[in-house]
Amino acid sequence: MHFNPLFSMKKLLFSAILALGFAGTAQAQVIYSYWGYNDNPRLDLTAVSTGSAWDSSNPVLTAGGTGNNAESGFFTETNNGNAFTDFGGTSQPAGGMVTWAADSRTSGATSNSTGNFFQLSLTMTNLEDLSLTYQLRRAQLGSGNTLMSGTSLVEYSLDGGTNWTSTGLSNSYSGSGYQDYSLDFSSVNAIEGQSNVLLRINLADVESAANATNIANSRLDNLQITATVIPEPSTFALLASCLGLGLVMSRRRRTP
Numbered sequence: 001m002h003f004n005p006l007f008s009m010k011k012l013l014f015s016a017i018l019a020l021g022f023a024g025t026a027q028a029q030v031i032y033s034y035w036g037y038n039d040n041p042r043l044d045l046t047a048v049s050t051g052s053a054w055d056s057s058n059p060v061l062t063a064g065g066t067g068n069n070a071e072s073g074f075f076t077e078t079n080n081g082n083a084f085t086d087f088g089g090t091s092q093p094a095g096g097m098v099t100w101a102a103d104s105r106t107s108g109a110t111s112n113s114t115g116n117f118f119q120l121s122l123t124m125t126n127l128e129d130l131s132l133t134y135q136l137r138r139a140q141l142g143s144g145n146t147l148m149s150g151t152s153l154v155e156y157s158l159d160g161g162t163n164w165t166s167t168g169l170s171n172s173y174s175g176s177g178y179q180d181y182s183l184d185f186s187s188v189n190a191i192e193g194q195s196n197v198l199l200r201i202n203l204a205d206v207e208s209a210a211n212a213t214n215i216a217n218s219r220l221d222n223l224q225i226t227a228t229v230i231p232e233p234s235t236f237a238l239l240a241s242c243l244g245l246g247l248v249m250s251r252r253r254r255t256p
Contacts, residue, residue: 034087034224062119100219114205116204130191132225153201
């Protein structure tokens with residue numbers, strides 16, 4: 001049987017191209033979770049290889065804030081949310097949301113919500129290029145109230161919250177009604193590949209003057225995170241093997 005080195009080399013090169021294609025597919029594979037506070041408040045939609053996928057207990061979203069009377073501070077609502085389209089292109093209905101409120105109408109005293117934040121606990125094992133999007137609505141209703149001001153401070157912790165490090169990322173809030181905001185963590189290399197990551201977005205205080213005629217609040221809704229799956233080392237090993245064999249066959253063909 002005649003051995004055709006050219007044909008064999010073509011097959012090997014074709015295999016290398018296929019391997020390269022698989023590598024590109026793996027590298028582009030994205031997983032995501034969202035919190036819309038509607039009938040399905042959290043959903044993981046993309047199945048990936050074992051060890052890379054988020055599951056029902058990961059990530060976890062928490063939030064907090066402390067009020068100085070019974071009408072202020074952090075709580076969740078079952079309505080007044082905003083509809084949105086998730087990463088997979090599915091339209092999600094309006095539901096509830098997270099609220100930080102300051103309301104002095106009942107007590108008559110100055111009302112504040114301080115220490116406001118929302119936080120994600122997640123694993124980044126085999127993941128990189130984390131991105132976060134969310135909607136925030138600031139409300140200043142009636143006289144004597146102040147819109148939540150300024151810029152959020154974004155931090156991360158790798159030891160369960162004992163020590164926090166600034167990410168260098170921030171969002172400046174403007175306007176009223178629901179506004180879209182995003183945070184790209186791809187430059188925060190310290191969190192990539194880590195099994196225990198906390199991300200905290202600290203918000204400014206919400207304030208209401210004594211005897212204000214209405215409520216001041218800030219509302220969070222439709223938070224979504226995405227991350228890219230890091231290709232398995234075996235994918236690159238296969239690619240290197242195929243390319244190496246193709247090179248060997250090419251040299252053999254040129255040898256007299």
